[in-house]
Amino acid sequence: MGAVVLIVVAGLFAVVSGINDGGALLATGLKLPTIRPATGVLVLVLLVATAPLVTHQVAVTFVTRLASFHAPGGATAMTIAVISSLVVVAWLSAKGRPTSLTLAIVGGLTGAGLGWGLPVSARSVLLVLAFGVAAPLVGGSLAWVLIRVLLVTTSPHGLWRWHQAGFLLQTVAYAANDGQKMLAVFMVAFGFSDAPLPYTSLAAALFALGTLYGLPKAGRSLGRELIASRPPHGVAAELAAGVSVIACAAVGMPVSMSQTIAGGLIGAGVAQGSGRVRWYATVKIVIAWCLTLPASALLGWSLAVLVQGFASMGVT
16 A cells, blocks of 8 residues: 555656646746747657666665665655655745745655654765756856857857757756655655666656646746846756756765756846846745655655654554
């Protein structure tokens, strides 16, 4: 019964990942419609399905480096972690504070692992947090440089080529990095340790459903709320976020693409004057990020302790 519950939860998690992440990946380029949304979704889904065949080190980090979820009781702890992360993301979204599902699942995995008594690596958790903080800062710094270069060297007519390159780069980065949180949950649910194409394809298909549903809302949130953006801002953010997240994937560190894109947009906006950035919306999002991980960890730990207590009473 526990395995069936985790499989259902894994499917729901993939759909919510699409709602939360997929739209954000496409939203930055909506003001430069070189790539149609349908084409963008198709490319994104294909890469989510196939990139783990080349590398799935980030998924392994979720499953084994934060805590050992292949250990006895790991499936139950994983179920608790995913439920905790979904609850926190839903709560913050209902409050009008969009957040990172990757931060939420890192917190949920850490809290549920501790509550269930699994061996949790404090060093790995701190390392993931350090990379999570660094990625949007690096993305913002790169975008600050890139938009200046683009404005000097690229004509409005030629910007579409950079948009295509930026979009492809960031989708590859997502599929190689935080998109693999879906694969990590499937690994524990179905009991495999590599990246079989049928399972990566299933995760990608469910992710596509969520992306199609969440695209309009995500487009409003990132494309309009953070900065008064023009097409070069989106292109600079795509390129910067792609480079930053791929670099993190190369060392197996999960980071949030949506956070890094937001950092890129802010960096590109600041490059043309801080007044272009809508700081009130930025502060709201940063506060949500700061709340996400500890809230998910606390909820995951509490639920794990509670479930384990009920299980012990049942055995007794």
